[in-house]
Amino acid sequence: MQTQLFIGGQWRPASDGGTFPVTDPATEETIAEVASATVDDVLEAVEVAEAAGKEWAARAPRDRAEILRRAWQLLTERQEEITEYIIRENGKAMPDARGETAYAIEFFRWYAEETVRNYGEILQAPSGDKRIVVMQQPIGVSVLVTPWNFPAAMATRKIAPALGAGCPVILKPASDTPLTALLIADIVAQAGVPDGVVNVVPSRSSGAVVSAMLHHPAVRKLSFTGSTEVGRVLLKEAADCVLNTSMELGGNAPFLIFDDADVDAAVAGAMIAKMRNGGEACTAANRFYVHDKVANEFTDKFSAAMKRLKMGPGLDPEVELGPMVNRAAIEDIDGLVQDATGKGSEVVTGGAPSGGTGFFYPPTVLSCVPNDSSILKEEIFGPVAPIVTFSDDDEVIAHANDTEYGLIAYLFSGSLSRGMAIAERLEAGMIGLNRGLVSDPAAPFGGVKQSGLGREGSHDGMMEYMEKKYIGVEW
Numbered sequence: 001m002q003t004q005l006f007i008g009g010q011w012r013p014a015s016d017g018g019t020f021p022v023t024d025p026a027t028e029e030t031i032a033e034v035a036s037a038t039v040d041d042v043l044e045a046v047e048v049a050e051a052a053g054k055e056w057a058a059r060a061p062r063d064r065a066e067i068l069r070r071a072w073q074l075l076t077e078r079q080e081e082i083t084e085y086i087i088r089e090n091g092k093a094m095p096d097a098r099g100e101t102a103y104a105i106e107f108f109r110w111y112a113e114e115t116v117r118n119y120g121e122i123l124q125a126p127s128g129d130k131r132i133v134v135m136q137q138p139i140g141v142s143v144l145v146t147p148w149n150f151p152a153a154m155a156t157r158k159i160a161p162a163l164g165a166g167c168p169v170i171l172k173p174a175s176d177t178p179l180t181a182l183l184i185a186d187i188v189a190q191a192g193v194p195d196g197v198v199n200v201v202p203s204r205s206s207g208a209v210v211s212a213m214l215h216h217p218a219v220r221k222l223s224f225t226g227s228t229e230v231g232r233v234l235l236k237e238a239a240d241c242v243l244n245t246s247m248e249l250g251g252n253a254p255f256l257i258f259d260d261a262d263v264d265a266a267v268a269g270a271m272i273a274k275m276r277n278g279g280e281a282c283t284a285a286n287r288f289y290v291h292d293k294v295a296n297e298f299t300d301k302f303s304a305a306m307k308r309l310k311m312g313p314g315l316d317p318e319v320e321l322g323p324m325v326n327r328a329a330i331e332d333i334d335g336l337v338q339d340a341t342g343k344g345s346e347v348v349t350g351g352a353p354s355g356g357t358g359f360f361y362p363p364t365v366l367s368c369v370p371n372d373s374s375i376l377k378e379e380i381f382g383p384v385a386p387i388v389t390f391s392d393d394d395e396v397i398a399h400a401n402d403t404e405y406g407l408i409a410y411l412f413s414g415s416l417s418r419g420m421a422i423a424e425r426l427e428a429g430m431i432g433l434n435r436g437l438v439s440d441p442a443a444p445f446g447g448v449k450q451s452g453l454g455r456e457g458s459h460d461g462m463m464e465y466m467e468k469k470y471i472g473v474e475w
Helices: 039-058 061-077 079-090 094-114 153-165 179-190 206-214 228-239 263-279 295-308 327-342 393-401 416-425 458-463
Strands: 005-007 010-012 019-023 030-035 121-124 131-138 141-145 169-172 198-200 219-225 244-248 253-257 285-291 346-349 364-367 384-390 408-412 430-433 466-473
Touching: 005 039, 005 179, 030 179, 039 131, 039 141, 039 169, 039 198, 039 206, 061 079, 061 094, 061 153, 061 179, 079 094, 079 179, 094 153, 094 263, 094 458, 141 153, 141 206, 153 169, 153 179, 153 219, 153 458, 169 206, 179 198, 206 219, 206 228, 219 228, 228 244, 253 263, 253 393, 263 285, 263 295, 263 384, 263 408, 285 295, 285 393, 295 346, 295 364, 295 384, 327 346, 327 364, 327 384, 384 393, 393 416, 408 416, 416 430
Parallel strands: 141 169, 141 219, 169 198, 219 244, 253 285, 253 408, 285 384, 364 384, 408 430
Antiparallel strands: 005 010, 005 198, 019 030, 121 131, 131 466, 346 364
């Protein structure tokens, strides 16, 4: 198990010898002590990346693509090891961890293919006096900041397109879950990525080290996944040096079930959209709006499905819901539930922390949730589903859009034309129409409003690490 900083292809301790503990959320035991990077460490990483990046950017796209493909092969061979790392430091159930691992690995295969598709264009100027030649070039040193909820996927979704574009990276993983990122860096290095092109700098001093990197003149890109609150802070920091930024921020996803929906299909979709990763996902369904004609049937079937989930340590292959990431998460979730019940919501199942060892919160369904409940306005990030009934399409669309967030929305309808028409009216960057999962390396992932800037995945994800250059040519 690697626990040190990875800078310039070398494993090394923090310059001041500092470390921080990583805890297993299921047992509350310390897994490892990980080196905590200082400002000096990360600035060295930036300079190392800048030097190594020049040669990497100059390589033929096919050469870079073959290294990414080799990384995909090595990651595939070590899927079970990556899965175990995710379970131990993040806590998620084994099916979720295996799903994340497969998703994470696929980004290297996808961008191995996209690396050779760096399209430009040539056209004649309207005046006829020149040709307009447009090319895409690597943006340069990129700082990647990732969250704890998908420790493998959030790293690979940024590293792979950056490498494909020809950019060196410094990854600052979340301090709750740094071990998976360090393992991935080790595997990627074995695939042939040159020393210094991928650097990983875990740190407890997140604010200070990220700020230092963003103010280094060699850094030209920030890609951040995390809360909208932190994203606003980083955007202000990035403005000091006018950095190119990509932001995948918070969500408050509505899940709409119309009167013509297949209720059984909606329940199956709801279980995926709500309970993937135990609800600790920005794409998790946060607010369930159910037409009053099907509300009782949906609530009964959905609550029964939630109640059947087995909760426990993620390493148990029969467990379907693992612990939350830490005790603060439990307190935040329970605070939202207590606020809702205090305002008149009814607990259908669950509704209180399990107690004992580990950070466990049971699958919870609330009905009759009033519109002024905090749980309808804030990201829950846990296995709690608040249900609100409706009878009018226009009214529910207005409620769904009544949020500063706009990452994803889900809707179930038996009419494709009705579903498509409603999807166009929902203010979200992604829509799940009659399905509870939309994430795909080949699709553009991202939101509108205060859910972010830019897109990850698809061809667009690689273009986030490119800048256009225009050359006026006469021939």
